[in-house]
Amino acid sequence: TEDALRQSQKMEAVGQLTGGIAHDFNNLLQSITAALEMLRLRDAKNTTHDVERLISVAMTSANKAASLVHHLLAFSRRQPLSPTPVDGNVLVASMRDLLTRTLGHAIQLEFVLADDLWLTLCDPNQLESAVLNLTINARDAMPGGGKLIVETSNVQQSDEPIGEASELNTGEYVCFSITDTGTGMSPETLAKAFEPFFTTKALGEGTGLGLSMVYGFASQSEGHAKIRSEIGRGTTISLYLPRYHGVVKTEITEFEKSPELRA
Ligand code: ADP
Numbered sequence: 001t002e003d004a005l006r007q008s009q010k011m012e013a014v015g016q017l018t019g020g021i022a023h024d025f026n027n028l029l030q031s032i033t034a035a036l037e038m039l040r041l042r043d044a045k046n047t048t049h050d051v052e053r054l055i056s057v058a059m060t061s062a063n064k065a066a067s068l069v070h071h072l073l074a075f076s077r078r079q080p081l082s083p084t085p086v087d088g089n090v091l092v093a094s095m096r097d098l099l100t101r102t103l104g105h106a107i108q109l110e111f112v113l114a115d116d117l118w119l120t121l122c123d124p125n126q127l128e129s130a131v132l133n134l135t136i137n138a139r140d141a142m143p144g145g146g147k148l149i150v151e152t153s154n155v156q157q158s159d160e161p162i163g164e165a166s167e168l169n170t171g172e173y174v175c176f177s178i179t180d181t182g183t184g185m186s187p188e189t190l191a192k193a194f195e196p197f198f199t200t201k202a203l204g205e206g207t208g209l210g211l212s213m214v215y216g217f218a219s220q221s222e223g224h225a226k227i228r229s230e231i232g233r234g235t236t237i238s239l240y241l242p243r244y245h246g247v248v249k250t251e252i253t254e255f256e257k258s259p260e261l262r263a
Pocket of ligand 1 (some may be wrong): 135138182183184194199200201206210211213234
């Protein structure tokens with residue numbers, strides 16, 4: 001669609017622009033941080049509290065800027081996709097510890113995994129970082145605690161096909177949904193949430209790149225992404241990735257690997 005095209009052109013422009021700037025900026029920031037560190041060490045004995053406090057303020061800002069630049073670099077250096085057949089249940093289940101640590105104690109984590117989930121064709125590393133990104137956003141939307149549900153399901157959408165019909169796109173998708181019981185999004189936020197650099201977070205807290213990366217990953221995988229959100233109730237973000245129809249080669253068994261074991 002026109003929207004998707006506009007989005008991907010925007011992402012590409014953003015990627016090229018930020019890659020160049022972020023790299024130079026990173027070097028500058030490193031020299032600022034190093035200088036501040038030297039200042040702090042050299043004058044440690046006769047520094048007044050005021051000066052110490054100012055150095056600390058400058059350090060904090062430099063660190064926030066460094067983290068922003070780090071995100072920008074990661075964004076512009078996005079790896080090309082390497083799609084492989086993926087068992088989504090295995091992938092999300094393997095993230096349990098990481099997600100638990102990310103969410104902290106006040107947020108409960110629940111998995112609702114479909115029996116007989118279809119295989120999906122996508123880049124497993126990027127699917128993992130998408131799920132992590134969505135989890136971080138969900139955590140940020142639940143400052144007072146709450147619940148996060150990671151759900152997988154088989155979805156048949158051929159009644160309302162989305163995007164071009166192709167060999168891959170038969171209307172069958174593996175759906176990954178991340179649901180939180182957080183603040184929800186206003187209609188204004190909802191309308192812009194997938195746009196690169198759109199953020200409602202404070203400077204240094206958010207880059208506005210998380211959801212646009214998730215969106216880009218889904219569409220490059222010939223799938224799509226969708227947000228459902230209600231103020232005060234929470235948000236569900238769903239990734240629809242194409243079903244993989246081929247047969248997966250089974251693992252080579254020990255028996256096959258070691259001919260000397262035969263007969
Ligand atoms: P960032 O998290 O750096 O702000 P994102 O692109 O990931 O960038 O998200 C853009 C905006 O969408 C956020 O600033 C927030 O306002 C909104 N948002 C994203 N996820 C959620 C969520 N789970 N609940 C409420 N709002 C959200």
